[in-house]
Structure formats: structure tokens, C-alpha cells
Amino acid sequence: MTDQASPPSLYAPREPIFPRKVTGFFRRFKWAILVVTLGIYYITPWIRWDRGPSLPDQAVLVDLASRRFYFFWIEIWPHEFYFVAGLLIMAGLGLFLFTSALGRVWCGYTCPQTVWTDLFILVERWIEGDRNARVRLHKASWGVRKWRLRLTKWAVWLAIAVATGGAWVFYFTDAPTLARDLVSLTAHPAAYITIAILTATTFIFGGFLREQVCIYMCPWPRIQAAMMDPDTITVAYRDWRGEPRGKGNKSRRGKVKALQAEADAQAAGPGAARYSGTPYRQDDKPAAPVLSPVSETGDCIDCMACVNVCPMGIDIRNGQQMECITCALCIDACDDVMDKIGKPRGLIDYLALSDETAERAGAPVKPLWKHILRPRTILYTAIWLLIGLGLIYALFVRSDIELTVSPVRNPTYVTLSDGTIRNIYDVRLRNKSGEDRDFRLRLTSDEILRIELEGTDDLSLNIPADTTVLQRVYVTARPQDQAANSAATDLRIWVEDTTAQTRASKATTFNGKGN
Amino acid sequence: MSKGKTDDVTGTDTTGHSWDGIEELNTPLPRWWLWTLYLCIIWGILYTIAxxxxxMVSGATKGVLGWSTRANVAAEITAHEGKNADLVAQLLATDMDVLPASADLNRYAVARGGAVFRANCSQCHGSGAAGAKGYPNLLDDDWLWGGDMAEIEYTVRHGIRNEQDDDARYSQMPAFGEMLEKDEITAVVEHVVSLSNADFDAQLAETGAVVYADNCAACHGEAGLGDRSQGAPNLADAIWLYGGDREALTETVKNARFGVMPAWGPRLTEADVRAVSAYVHSLGGGE
Structure with missing residues (x-):
């Protein structure tokens, strides 16, 4: 053990983060995504879709009780779960694709944790003020004003959280009915419990845990780091341009500005910006940092704007970090500062790490499309498309009628009085259409076989709308026929919808005495 | 709380632990994780109380909430029985002969009967109802005592050749080993073989036909088609309960057979008797 008087703590309290307000392209883009994604989430359960009188009219509905999933014109039965599995695989591959091409864009823009945290921070800023006001409030003692602001903030957060949990349950049952039941306190306890749990998690994750969720609870940051490579475009700091950073004094800044103007004048065309936001939009970048001969300090004036706006509380200038969700707000913040001090934008920018190295060495950078179109991303896209097209194909060749045939193997065959050999099959007939249908059964085989149904002399059955019926089916071979005496005979059982003229079939075998 | 030393390479604080020149870096865990752990411990303790x-020596502690899987299952069974009460009432009120005509009720009866069958009948008749030597196959169209709904129900209710039920189906074939000569038995067996098999000794069978007419035809019929009223099997079909080769038939003629089935009327509920009858009727041989 240590001989120190008091050993260092192995636990650290959470450092509170007070992200500053920021404006710019990426901030506007993120607001747009927030509105669209939250809009989809809250509005979807209320969209109606007419499917006829016997089926629900909710466009998107996960009907667990009747085991159906409705998505607009698509109805998925439990045995078609491969559609959901396929979509999940596509989502996974999509994440691989976007992460290898553009880094953690999922985390930065569309992850629910990011979106709701953004919304909660917005509310926080409306009620408690911007960063400095919030820092002051944080340090202030608990007086009337602090209690008032905190309680107001928490109340608004709670309202958002309840709406979040409330919207979730509407996906699982008819939304208008459930809304009425919820208000009149007659809904199923499961609905209230689900809302309570989701309210609690939204309130705590969005309001208090925030970046802790990303850093300590979410497994993706670790996995995504493994999907990125030097060609991946991500949020980074142009170290060669910014360092050595320094506040500088006014005269130094003035001198730098003058030299900058001079350098600008020497540039290719009048008015042509040396840096136009990102290196990808520019053709002839200067080989070396323009200011290096004349300036002891780099472009970074150490104003901490990038740190102050960061919702993760990190300093992007320290390089790539697991905590960075690439929300790009530091780009907006830094561009703003660069504009003010008359420096070109893009000190913090979307760029590939390989480009950063190239720029530092004065070598030309790869164009954007070369970063996006790489064997890796092309492969991901190809597999993604393949699965997607497969699913679409499967969706369109789906028939309204289906059957499954399971031969009864206990016993393999039955001998009847006259020596006839009988096989038994459990046939499940599925009518996925919205109306009652008459199904006719028949069989085809190279050998002589007969088909009969248990409980009826007919070969037709009425199957009600949207149901499955289990029918015991007998296939027989006369004693003198080949099928009765051989081991196994192939046959195919057909079901035909006599109204819609559609049919389906399944192959199976007939066991004879030779078995 | 003092800071420990800082590691030169990583810039991370060390815990101060040093072993053989290796120092342990200190990357502090967020304190809320620690509170989460404590919370889980408290939750765990409360859970074991609840x-x-x-x-313990004679079983586990019961918990203050009185939760019990056994009680839950019992409650669920009661709830399902409550839901099925209407169907059961209908099943008890419906004439068994017309049961297959009412599709929904028949589906319930067959499903319920399947469960009753697997619990009570499969030990002898097999889980697939295909029977075994001495235990009739219920999937075929051959019935000793009749295969319509009423006959099946009677057989289930009263059983066969048992002592418990005075109404049990009863018949007994004599053991002809002491009544006939050995060559007479050989001859009658050949005659029985000839009824369902093309491959036989015609001369011997002709001798056997006389023996058959004198001793067997009273029950099994002159043509060997059997008699359901006394449970005499059909000897002219392809189905043999105890085997149809000469050796098995000789054994049957000499010593006779005495298959027994319990009466299920006193053991099962009325609804179960009806349900299992409907199930057997639905297996493919129902008449």
C-alpha cells in the first residue's frame, strides 16, 4: 500500500457542463433534424390508414395481442419476422457505412440521447439563461430565485418526458382509444407503467446524465472507434494551423492581420479565400501555413469557444477522443470566432486524419469523393442494397394465402382395413386478406395418391379473414399402388383461393410400407 | 484528498500503488456509478425481503409480498377455466353425435381431449394414438366395439373387461388349446390366413374352414367379418391387434387374448370424457 497520508480518490464527481449558445450552419442543421425526428416520433401513431372493417386503422401499429405489425400498406405476421431482422441488419450495416465514411454522425445528429439532450439544454437556456448565467446560478446558494428557476426547468423537462413516454405506448394500441383511456384513468396498468419508466429515463438521461450516458453507458463509442480509419471524415482541429495557440496582444494581432492581408493579396485571385470552410471545396491550397514565417502564434487564440459550446465538455484541440460525438457545434463556434478576428474559417473542421497529415506536410489533400468512395464503403453499400432489394422483393412476392405442411410422424403411416396406406399431415392455412375466403386443397405427385380432409367430405374450406386454420389432412395410397409399398414418395400440396384465383404450395413426402 | 503522482507518459494521475516499478494509473470512476452499485445492493436486500x-431448513423464506409461482399458476388455471366455462357448459349440453357439426365447440373439445389423451391414454395407446401390440391403433378405420361418437364415448366411459364398471364392454374368447387338436388348430389358422392373404395352403385351409364353421363363426361370422356387438375382431381385414402371421394366430387360438381397458367415467370429469371421445373420433377413423 501507499505510504501517502491520504490516497487519491478512485471516484470522480461529475463535472457539470454548461454548453454555450451557438449559431451557424451545423446548429441550424441539427435543429432541423431535431424537429423532423421528434415530429416523426410524436405524430406517427396518429396517422390513420384504412384497412377495411375487420383490421385496425392505425398506420403504424405493433399489435402484440393479435401478433401483427402494421406499417401503412404492409402487414407483417409473426412468421415473417425476417423482415424485421432484415431491417435490423440493414440498420447495423447502415451504421457501419456512415461511421466508416463520416464518423459518428449517428451520435452527433440523430441519436435519441443527443436529440432529447439538445431539447433539454434548449429549455434550460430559455429558463436559466446562457452559459455564464447558468454557471452563476449553479454556484449560487439555494434561494428563492434558484428554486423558482430550477423547479420551472424541471417542470418543463418533466412535461417533455411524459410526452415522450406517452407517445411510445401509442405505437402498441389504437392511439385515440388509449388517449381517452389514459385520461379517464381506465387504461391498462402496463400503459401507465411503461409511461412512468420512459418518463423517468427521459427526465434523468436528458436532464442530468446527458454526456455520462454516451461516455459510460453506451457501448457504441467503443465499437464505432473500431470502424473509423484515417480516411474517415470527422470533426478535427487543424493543429498545424492553430498552434502554438495564444491570446496574443492587440499589436501582435494587428501585425498578423496586416500580414494576412498581404498574403491574401498574393493569393491566386483577388477576393479568393485561402480557406473556404473545408479543404474539399478548394482547388489550390497553399502548400504551407501562410502565417508561419511571420507569426509566433497560430490561428487559435485560445478563446475556449469550442470548449464552451461542447455538450460533452471536452476540448477538441486535444485530438480525437472517445467522448466526442461529432456534433460539429465547435465548428460553428470556431468559424464564428475566425470570422471576427479576420482569419479564414475551418480551424476546426470536418476533415480526415490523413488529410490533416497531408496538409501539415504541405502535400495535396484527397478530394471528398475519394474519402467517401472507398472499397470499404462501397462494400457496405452493396451489402446494404442487396439486403434491401431482397426484402423489397420478398415483400412484393408475398401472397395473400399461405400454407405450412407438417407431416405427422407418430406413426409414419397408418394401415387401414383394406390395406390402404394413409399418411397424416397437419396443414396450416393462412388467409391474410381482409375478407373470408374459400380455400380448395389438392395435391400433385408422380404416383397415384388421394387427398381427404378430416371432418368434411369436401376439399374446400372457408377460412375467415386474417386468420390461420389448422386442418388435419389425409393422403392415401391403395395397397396395390407403388406409393403404398415404396419408402417415400414426393408430393406437393396445393391450396387455391377460389375467389381470388391465387394459389400456393408446399412440397412434402408420403411414407409407404417400404419405410 | 491529495492528488497522487502524475505519470509522465500519459499525463494521468497514479493511484500511488507501485509494485516492482510498475505504477497503477488512476482513471476515476464516476461517482454516480458507485451510488448505482449501493442502490443495487439496497434493492437486492429489499427484494429478498419482499x-x-x-x-432455510424446510423451504425458502416466503417473502412479505406473499408472491408464489404455484399460486399464480393455480390462479391462471382458474382464470382460464372461467373463460372456458361457457364452452364447457355447451359441451355438456350438446348431443355427442352432432358435436362435429358445430365447428368452434368441436375445436375446443378436440384440443381439450388431446390434453386429456396425452395425460391418461397415451401410456397404452401411444402419444400419437397409433397403439401397439395388444393396444388398438385409434388412427385406422377398424373398430372392435364401434367407431361412431356414441360407441367411442361408451368405451371411454365404461372401459373394456374391467372389474370396476358393471357396464364395461365384456366378451371372452375361449382358449381353444384344450378344446381342439393340434392339427385342427393348424388348419383353422390356415383358414384365417386365407381370409386376408393370397398366399396360403388351399387344402389345409379347406379343412380349417370346417373347424372354423363349428367353433369360430358364431362370434367372428361365417365370412370372418367379426361382430362389433360382442367385440369380435374382423379377421378378413389387414389389421391385426396381436399380429397376423401363423405363429401369432396359433398363439391367439390356443390361449385366447384378454385385453383390458379401465373405465374412465369415474376418473375423469364429464367434460373430459366427452372431450377425449371427440378427440379420438377426430383422429381419422371416426365414423
Missing amino acids: YPAWP
Whole structure:
């Protein structure tokens, strides 16, 4: 053990983060995504879709009780779960694709944790003020004003959280009915419990845990780091341009500005910006940092704007970090500062790490499309498309009628009085259409076989709308026929919808005495 | 709380632990994780108080909430029985002969009967109802005592050749080993073989036909088609309960057979008797 008087703590309290307000392209883009994604989430359960009188009219509905999933014109039965599995695989591959091409864009823009945290921070800023006001409030003692602001903030957060949990349950049952039941306190306890749990998690994750969720609870940051490579475009700091950073004094800044103007004048065309936001939009970048001969300090004036706006509380200038969700707000913040001090934008920018190295060495950078179109991303896209097209194909060749045939193997065959050999099959007939249908059964085989149904002399059955019926089916071979005496005979059982003229079939075998 | 030393390479603080020149870096865990751990411990303790948990000498502690899987299952069964009460009432009120005509009720009866069958009948008749030597196959169209709904129900209710039920189906074939000569038995067996098999000794069978007419035809009929009223099997079909080769038939003629089935009327509920009858009727041989 240590001989120190008091050993260092192995636990650290959470450092509170007070992200500053920021404006710019990426901030506007993120607001747009927030509105669209939250809009989809809250509005979807209320969209109606007419499917006829016997089926629900909710466009998107996960009907667990009747085991159906409705998505607009698509109805998925439990045995078609491969559609959901396929979509999940596509989502996974999509994440691989976007992460290898553009880094953690999922985390930065569309992850629910990011979106709701953004919304909660917005509310926080409306009620408690911007960063400095919030820092002051944080340090202030608990007086009337602090209690008032905190309680107001928490109340608004709670309202958002309840709406979040409330919207979730509407996906699982008819939304208008459930809304009425919820208000009149007659809904199923499961609905209230689900809302309570989701309210609690939204309130705590969005309001208090925030970046802790990303850093300590979410497994993706670790996995995504493994999907990125030097060609991946991500949020980074142009170290060669910014360092050595320094506040500088006014005269130094003035001198730098003058030299900058001079350098600008020497540039290719009048008015042509040396840096136009990102290196990808520019053709002839200067080989070396323009200011290096004349300036002891780099472009970074150490104003901490990038740190102050960061919702993760990190300093992007320290390089790539697991905590960075690439929300790009530091780009907006830094561009703003660069504009003010008359420096070109893009000190913090979307760029590939390989480009950063190239720029530092004065070598030309790869164009954007070369970063996006790489064997890796092309492969991901190809597999993604393949699965997607497969699913679409499967969706369109789906028939309204289906059957499954399971031969009864206990016993393999039955001998009847006259020596006839009988096989038994459990046939499940599925009518996925919205109306009652008459199904006719028949069989085809190279050998002589007969088909009969248990409980009826007919070969037709009425199957009600949207149901499955289990029918015991007998296939027989006369004693003198080949099928009765051989081991196994192939046959195919057909079901035909006599109204819609559609049919389906399944192959199976007939066991004879030779078995 | 003092800071420990800082590691030169990583810039991370060390815990101060040093072993053989290796120092342990200190990357502090967020304190809320620690509180989460404590919370889980408290939750765990409360959970073991609320629910059955600690093993004691004569069973686990019951838990203050009184939760019990056994009671839950019993409650669920009661709830389902409550839901099925209407169907059971209908099943009891419906004439068995017309049961297959009412599709929904028949589906319920067959499903319920399947469960009754697997629990009570499969030991002899097999889980697939295909029977075994001495235990009739219920999937075929051959019935000793009749295969319509009423006959099946009677057989289930009263059983066969048992002592418990005075109404049990009863018949007994004599053991002809002491009544006939050995060559007479050989001859009658050949005659029985000839009824369903093309491959036989015609001369011997002709001799056997006389023996058959004198001793067997009273029950099994002159043509060997059997008699359901006394449970005499059909000897002219392809189905043999105890085997149809000469050796098995000789054994049957000499010593006779005496298959027994319990009466299920006193053991099962009325609804179960009806349900299992409907199930057997639905297996493919029902008449």
C-alpha cells in the first residue's frame, strides 16, 4: 500500500457542463433534424390508414395481442419476422457505412440521447439563461430565485418526458382509444407503467446524465472507434494551423492581420479565400501555413469557444477522443470566432486524419469523393442494397394465402382395413386478406395418391379473414399402388383461393410400407 | 484528498500503488456509478425481503409480498377455466353425435381431449394414438366395439373387461388349446390366413374352414367379418391387434387374448370424457 497520508480518490464527481449558445450552419442543421425526428416520433401513431372493417386503422401499429405489425400498406405476421431482422441488419450495416465514411454522425445528429439532450439544454437556456448565467446560478446558494428557476426547468423537462413516454405506448394500441383511456384513468396498468419508466429515463438521461450516458453507458463509442480509419471524415482541429495557440496582444494581432492581408493579396485571385470552410471545396491550397514565417502564434487564440459550446465538455484541440460525438457545434463556434478576428474559417473542421497529415506536410489533400468512395464503403453499400432489394422483393412476392405442411410422424403411416396406406399431415392455412375466403386443397405427385380432409367430405374450406386454420389432412395410397409399398414418395400440396384465383404450395413426402 | 503522482507518459494521475516499478494509473470512476452499485445492493436486500429468497431448513423464506409461482399458476388455471366455462357448459349440453357439426365447440373439445389423451391414454395407446401390440391403433378405420361418437364415448366411459364398471364392454374368447387338436388348430389358422392373404395352403385351409364353421363363426361370422356387438375382431381385414402371421394366430387360438381397458367415467370429469371421445373420433377413423 501507499505510504501517502491520504490516497487519491478512485471516484470522480461529475463535472457539470454548461454548453454555450451557438449559431451557424451545423446548429441550424441539427435543429432541423431535431424537429423532423421528434415530429416523426410524436405524430406517427396518429396517422390513420384504412384497412377495411375487420383490421385496425392505425398506420403504424405493433399489435402484440393479435401478433401483427402494421406499417401503412404492409402487414407483417409473426412468421415473417425476417423482415424485421432484415431491417435490423440493414440498420447495423447502415451504421457501419456512415461511421466508416463520416464518423459518428449517428451520435452527433440523430441519436435519441443527443436529440432529447439538445431539447433539454434548449429549455434550460430559455429558463436559466446562457452559459455564464447558468454557471452563476449553479454556484449560487439555494434561494428563492434558484428554486423558482430550477423547479420551472424541471417542470418543463418533466412535461417533455411524459410526452415522450406517452407517445411510445401509442405505437402498441389504437392511439385515440388509449388517449381517452389514459385520461379517464381506465387504461391498462402496463400503459401507465411503461409511461412512468420512459418518463423517468427521459427526465434523468436528458436532464442530468446527458454526456455520462454516451461516455459510460453506451457501448457504441467503443465499437464505432473500431470502424473509423484515417480516411474517415470527422470533426478535427487543424493543429498545424492553430498552434502554438495564444491570446496574443492587440499589436501582435494587428501585425498578423496586416500580414494576412498581404498574403491574401498574393493569393491566386483577388477576393479568393485561402480557406473556404473545408479543404474539399478548394482547388489550390497553399502548400504551407501562410502565417508561419511571420507569426509566433497560430490561428487559435485560445478563446475556449469550442470548449464552451461542447455538450460533452471536452476540448477538441486535444485530438480525437472517445467522448466526442461529432456534433460539429465547435465548428460553428470556431468559424464564428475566425470570422471576427479576420482569419479564414475551418480551424476546426470536418476533415480526415490523413488529410490533416497531408496538409501539415504541405502535400495535396484527397478530394471528398475519394474519402467517401472507398472499397470499404462501397462494400457496405452493396451489402446494404442487396439486403434491401431482397426484402423489397420478398415483400412484393408475398401472397395473400399461405400454407405450412407438417407431416405427422407418430406413426409414419397408418394401415387401414383394406390395406390402404394413409399418411397424416397437419396443414396450416393462412388467409391474410381482409375478407373470408374459400380455400380448395389438392395435391400433385408422380404416383397415384388421394387427398381427404378430416371432418368434411369436401376439399374446400372457408377460412375467415386474417386468420390461420389448422386442418388435419389425409393422403392415401391403395395397397396395390407403388406409393403404398415404396419408402417415400414426393408430393406437393396445393391450396387455391377460389375467389381470388391465387394459389400456393408446399412440397412434402408420403411414407409407404417400404419405410 | 491529495492528488497522487502524475505519470509522465500519459499525463494521468497514479493511484500511488507501485509494485516492482510498475505504477497503477488512476482513471476515476464516476461517482454516480458507485451510488448505482449501493442502490443495487439496497434493492437486492429489499427484494429478498419482499420475495421468496433465502433457503432455510424446510423451504425458502416466503417473502412479505406473499408472491408464489404455484399460486399464480393455480390462479391462471382458474382464470382460464372461467373463460372456458361457457364452452364447457355447451359441451355438456350438446348431443355427442352432432358435436362435429358445430365447428368452434368441436375445436375446443378436440384440443381439450388431446390434453386429456396425452395425460391418461397415451401410456397404452401411444402419444400419437397409433397403439401397439395388444393396444388398438385409434388412427385406422377398424373398430372392435364401434367407431361412431356414441360407441367411442361408451368405451371411454365404461372401459373394456374391467372389474370396476358393471357396464364395461365384456366378451371372452375361449382358449381353444384344450378344446381342439393340434392339427385342427393348424388348419383353422390356415383358414384365417386365407381370409386376408393370397398366399396360403388351399387344402389345409379347406379343412380349417370346417373347424372354423363349428367353433369360430358364431362370434367372428361365417365370412370372418367379426361382430362389433360382442367385440369380435374382423379377421378378413389387414389389421391385426396381436399380429397376423401363423405363429401369432396359433398363439391367439390356443390361449385366447384378454385385453383390458379401465373405465374412465369415474376418473375423469364429464367434460373430459366427452372431450377425449371427440378427440379420438377426430383422429381419422371416426365414423
